[in-house]
Amino acid sequence: MCVIILLILCVVGAIGCTMWLRSFENFPVPYLPFAVDAAYEGMLTFWTYIIILQVMIPLSLYVTIELCKILQVYHIHNNLELYDADTNKQTECRAMNITEELGQIQHIFSDKTGTLTENKMIFRRCVVNGADYNHPPSELEKLYAKPGAPAPPLIPNETLQDDLQRLAGVGGGAYLTPHAQCIQEFLIVLAICNTVIVSAAPHRDLMNASGIIEMHQANNSPATGPTPSTLKHLRPRAKLVTTTTTSTTIINGVPPAGTMALPTDRYTRLAESRSVTPSPPPNLLFAMPAQAHQPTLSPISSSPESTPNSESPSPPLKSKALSNSISPTGRAKAVINSKITSIATFLNAKTHGKRMKIDQTKTQTIYRTADGRPLYEAESPDELALVNAAYSYDCCLLNRSPNHILVSMPTASATLEYEILKILPFDSSRKCMSIVVRQTGTQEIVLYTKGADSSIMPVLAPCTPNSPEALLREQTQQQLDRYAREGLRILVMAKRSLNAADYTDWWARHQEIEMSLENRERRLRDSFANLESNLTLLGATGIEDRLQDGVPETIASLISAGISVWVLTGDKPETAINIAYSAKLFTQQMELIKLTARSRDAAETAINFYLTEMRNAKAANSTGYSLAPRCKPRALVVDGKTLTFILDPKSKLTLPFLKLAKGCASVLCCRSTPLQKAYLVKVVKEELNLRTLAIGDGANDVSMIQMADVGVGISGQEGMQAVMASDFTLSRFRYLERLLLSHGYWCYDRLARMILYFFYKNAAFVFLIFWYQLYCGFSGSVMMDQMYLMLYNLLFTSLPPLAIGVYDNRVPEELLLKNPYLYKNGRLGLAYRPHDFWVILLDALYQSLVIFFVTLCAYAESEVGIWEFGTTITASCLFANLVHCCIEIRSWTVLHVLSIAISLALFYIFSVVYNSMCVNCFGLPSTYWVIFKCFASPVHWLVIMLSTVVAVLPRLVFRTVRISMCPDDSTKVILQSKRERSRGEGLLVTWSRSTSASSIYRIADYGSKNQIINTIT
Missing domain, CATH: 3.40.50.1000 (HAD superfamily/HAD-like)
Structure with a gap:
């Protein structure tokens, strides 16, 4: 729109110049060459006006807007009300140019x-074989209520614990009841159907939230282990349990987990946790020859290695056929068997005396927390809650690598070893995750699945309507509906027993799909669905995730x-x-x-x-x-x-x-x-x-x-x-309220009013130059010095818009939060409407007319020079702009006062220095000593005062009448707040329970209670 207005002014000026010159064609001026083409001169004048009136296009506005946004971002970032002391995090602004959009969200x-929610998952309920087990809140949870604290340890359900104790008393692998068997398999799903790893050392990120890598321990030697002080720094309430043996395993020149440096160990565990589980080929019945060398397995790496102290190296294979017959599955199985046979005793599983016996052939470092449990690291809090719940019932995940899982059970001397055959990762379309494992002892292949009830329940194996299985599913569904009504997150656990032939066939088809390119994603989903079918229901869990404060x-x-x-x-x-x-x-x-x-x-x-x-x-x-x-x-x-x-x-x-x-x-x-x-x-x-x-x-x-x-x-x-x-x-969702309702309102309102003010002052300045063209024959002459033209926007009037755009508060923060409906000012775009631009433009037009013609009338029939006339107009325009800014400012601060004062000081200091020292500078016409003539002229000061008052008086009257007669919502809230403060100032209300009377005292006399203003009984 500013471009259109500029073009209109330039076209009018060019036409005026042409008409002016043509009016003298029949009246030649003596002694002056006048052989010019009026149309050609008009065309040149058009481009002259483009140059002298280009201030109409506020190029400096873009710079001012960017500065305002940068300063707004700075204040948002440093607002203490948006700082979370519990997590030691503050609000960060990663985008510097959209602060005003915070005030326009719909x-x-x-x-x-x-x-x-807190994302702090608490295992609250579970249903196993149709029986519901509750885990109500305990007093211990209050100690973990602080934001950022870990989830509290689970207190086992006594009924479920009794069932497990009866199970633990049964030897020989027999089960007391089918219910006990279902409980054990349910706990196994909780422990292994996940991506949780057992950490050998606590994880600590080297990169902070700002993206800066913090090297807390510079260690050049890979064999240097963590010092006690370092371990204390990483986790003060934890302890490191290490079992020593006669040999130490070194893998590819890297020391084992117990002796390697923390950064190396951290990245090794990170690589393991993100690695894709290798999927073995379908040679499930392969058995490694007894004479073959069986490599050992690193506690955190799954690749087979040879111990340097090995007495008998691996013999070479005797034939190519034998080499081809040794599948990756067989090698992985051999690795696991080697690992298992070397184990005779385990570390303590819990602090209450459960012992696990391990016979190790290498040093293994196991990190345990203060309560004795292993340190688990999970991709999601849900999985961590499930693993910790299984641990609370003595089903402990001991070790996990990409190839195998080791789990201890509550039965006497029961340790289950599983070979991982395939992991079917979670995705949003299936809404479930599965793992295919083979138990080392029984060679039984089982698919364990956990996921949403809407995904698991429809794929259960068919059953007759009145069968015990149907009754079990109905009871489970009733419990799930109850969990949902309580707001718990529901996960359903199921399993499917597979025989070797079925899995081999599925694996062959799946491998073919993985290598295909046509419709690969859809075919993979179909392959997963084919395996995740005909499931047997084991149970379900209800996990509580509380709302944030x-x-x-x-x-x-x-x-x-x-x-x-x-x-x-x-x-x-x-x-x-x-x-x-x-x-x-x-x-x-x-x-x-x-x-x-x-x-x-x-x-x-x-x-x-x-x-x-x-x-x-x-x-x-x-x-x-x-x-x-x-x-x-x-x-x-x-x-x-x-x-x-x-x-x-x-x-x-x-x-x-x-x-x-x-x-x-x-x-x-x-x-x-x-x-x-x-x-x-x-x-x-x-x-x-x-x-x-x-x-x-x-x-x-x-x-x-x-x-x-x-x-x-x-x-x-x-x-x-x-x-x-x-x-x-x-850091917390509750800060969104202050970010939008307070900072969003301010940013949008400030920028809107700053932009309108910028358009106003530029238009008023341009109109002054245009009115002068009426008296110079549209020649393109300017009555102002060229330095004033360049510096008026750049220097003299640059600070007040910045003060409005950054520090002007139309409504205080407490009132914005108390009255959220005020946000509609930005949501509906009320601060900057299309007609506001035209109102501002008309105001600028009026003020320019007043300033120019008041000055013109004041200097009529006088001998004032063009530069003195122009300096007076420039000063009058500056004063009118600054007074207009004062009317627009809603909350005065020291910075607002300084912006006004500095603007005036810059104008007069520059004028004094420039007019006194620059006689003929930059090839411009000389304005030497002009400002001092203005200082000495009473007309100069009278013109400034009169033109300023007459120019801004209509806006002042309009603003006063509008606030008095039809105030907007923001004004109403401010006036109501002032009335409430003035009404209750210096008063104290007390109420007597015995007499049922309330009294109001002046605070100054409250100590003596001598002056009772009013008593209501």
Whole structure:
């Protein structure tokens, strides 16, 4: 728009120049060459005006905006109210140029686990073989309530422990009851169906949250072990238990885990935890010859190695056929058997006296925490909670490598060794994870699976309706529904026994699929589904993940601010709805709309039905006959299956769904996948043209965060992927309220008013130059010195806009948080509307007319020079701009006063120095001593005062009348706050329980209570 205005002014000036010159064609001027082409001169004048009026395009505005945003980011980053002392983390701004978007958010998309919740998983309930076992909260949990603290240790259920003790008393591998066998297999699933590793040393990241590598221990020798002081620094409450033997295993020149340096050990364990489990070929019945050399196995590395002290090296194979017959599975089996046969006794499994006996052939370092349990490291808190729960019942994961797992059981001298055949990792479409293992002793191959109930229950083996298995599943499902109503996270455990032939056939087909390129992803899913079928139900768990402090209040404030909050979670609907009510995403006053369709037609019917209901309620409300239930605010619940139909472009249900969601205060999406989260953000942003914010803490939230206009990452326990992909980083969800309602409001309001002020002062300055063209024949002459033209925006008026854009608070922070509805100022774009630009432009036009013609009239018929005339106009314009700025400032600080004072000082100091020292500088016309003539002229000062008052008086009157007659919400809140403070100033209210009377005293006389102002009985 500024470009269009500039072009209009230049075209008018060029036409005026042409007309002026043509008016003298018949009246030649004596002694002056006048043989010029008027049209040609008009064209040249057009480009002259482009140069002298280019201030109309506020190029310096871009620099000012960037400076404002940088300083706004600085203040957000250093706000102590956004600092979390428990985690020692503060808010980080990773994007420097979107601070104003924090004040315009209309939709928030939030993950649940780790974002709204603590991500501190507590094993609360489990159901095994239809029997429910509760683990209620204990007093011990209060010691672990601090944010950032680990999950509290689990106190075993006495009933379940009694069943295990009866199981432990049975020898010979026999089971007391089928229920006891089911319990043992349930605990085995908890212990091994995961990616948890047993650490040989505590892990400590070398890179901090800011991306800086901190080398806490410089160690050049790889054989140097951790010192006691280092171990104490890494984990003060832990202890290191080391068993020594006669030999030490050295692998490829690297010392064993107990003697190697911590950084090397850390990266070795990291490589192991991220390695892909090797999948053996189907030669399952292979047996290693007895004379073959059996290599040892590192406690943290799964590759076979030879001990330097070995007395008999491995003999060469005698034939190529024998070489081909030794499969990787056989070699892995030999490694495991070698490992197992060398073990006769184990370390202490628990502090209460459970002994495990290990006969080791090498040094092994096992790290244990203060309570005696091994140190487990997991990819997710869920897996860690399950492994710790199994440990609480004496089912201890002792060792894990890419090839084998070692588990101790509560039975006497029971140690189970498993060879890992295949791991089927978790993915968002299957919603489950599986592991195929072979028990070393029995050679039994078993598939263990854990996952969502919606994924496991449908693939259980078929059974007759009234069979005991059907009754067991019905009892388990009832318990799962109960867990969901309590807001617990549900995982179902199942197994499938496989014979060697079936697994061999599946493995051959799967290998072929893995090497194919056509439809590989779909065929892999089908292959996994083929194996994860006909399962036997073992049990289920209910894990509690508590809400973070301040989450309900934060969500309630955001909804009160008019922001639509969407929570996207992978939990089942019952669990998610329970959490939604706890987090105040839903309230009892809301009308709950549920979309749980199993077909495209059913989804369309449900959406159209609710849309019709909403239209009818709106029509009835407009006629005054609305029913109370129809007037309730609405909340929408939709599951992942329905989202699949809605988000399918072919279904054409996306827009109707968005219309339905737009009429709801909050939306809850259950069983949603990461891709569905990202696509929901995309369609809301593009189809509804709304400003979106996505907040999450894990890698599955990265696509959603990157798709939103503003991405916020929570620096929690799910890694740094979400943080690295985000624009802003918070340590807790509750800080989002202050970030949006306070800083977001300020950033948007400040920038909007600063930009309007910038347009105003530039337009007023340009109009002054244009009015002068009426009196110089549109020649392109300027009455101001060229240095003033260059420095007016760059120096003289640069600080006041910066002060407004960074430090001006329209509403104090406490009032913004107390009145969230004020956020609509930015959400609805009220601070900068299209007509505001034209109002500012008209104001600049009026002020320029006043300044120019008041000065022109004051110097009429005088001998004032062009530079004195121009200096007076420049000074008058500067004073008018600064007074206008004073009217726009809402909260005066020292910085605001300094910006005004420094602007005036810079103008006059530069004028004095320039006019007194520069007689003929830069080839410009001389303005020597002009400013001193102005100082000595009373007309100069009278013109400045008169033109400034007349120019800004209409704006002052308009602002006063508007605040008095029709104040906006921000003004009302400020005035109400001032009235409340003045009404209660110096007063103290007391109440007597015995007399049921309340008295109001002046604080100064409260000690003597001599002056009672009022008593209410």
